[in-house]
Amino acid sequence: MQISAYAKDCPSRQILDRIGDTWSVLIVVMLADGPHRYTELARRIQGVSPKMLTQTLRGLERDGLIERTVYAVVPPRVDYALTELGRSLHGLVEALEKWAEAHIDEVLAARQAYSAK
């Protein structure tokens, strides 16, 4: 076997990059219970800067995971919502959470044992 981190065209790599991205995951989780406005996301996702929020939202939109709806009102209002695909990804994230919760104790125990060495 021979594998490469540079196989950017590999489906797994692309999804991994998404999943590995802190803000992407948090946004998907936030949107899982319904659409939210920009400011709402900014306020409820602790620690995110406007720059990263926008940048991440664009990336998710580009990949068809969220949908951006602009209302022609003053002041402006923009809603973000998960698409079908986005909800599917959220399912994957949930599977991940389940694994994490099921095995975090073993990981923590391993770390204890490791530093004891």
Next chain:
Amino acid sequence: MQISAYAKDCPSRQILDRIGDTWSVLIVVMLADGPHRYTELARRIQGVSPKMLTQTLRGLERDGLIERTVYAVVPPRVDYALTELGRSLHGLVEALEKWAEAHIDEVLAARQAYSAK
């Protein structure tokens, strides 16, 4: 709801960080079919530097995902193998790959549509 990227103690966050790490995933995949030596990994995982390889292996070992076996021979020989926990994680990675393969077309289509705008 209110979520934070700084909740480092959150199980999901820790697993996410691991999953998001390029080299960690590649190593886990490499070791899925059995133990391998250091040099073997270095050669077969394209693009990894000794520094990152060692660093990543230490991280995985620390978290109890792989096991490091040193043979007292000359020249030295060190084997790395997945632990039970590591194999479990590999299962998760496989689930991820399945999702990726199942949905990559939709993502690519979305990107096409997005750049066409």
Next chain:
DNA sequence: CAGCATCCCCTTCGATACTG
């Protein structure tokens, strides 16, 4: 309100050289 542009720091990582 919902962003974009700019500056800049600071971590991350690759390259290289060396060692038990």
Next chain:
DNA sequence: CAGTATCGAAGGGGATGCTG
């Protein structure tokens, strides 16, 4: 063979200020 040590480049991301 299996690493460690050091240096330096690159870019991710925060802070700030401005706009439609």
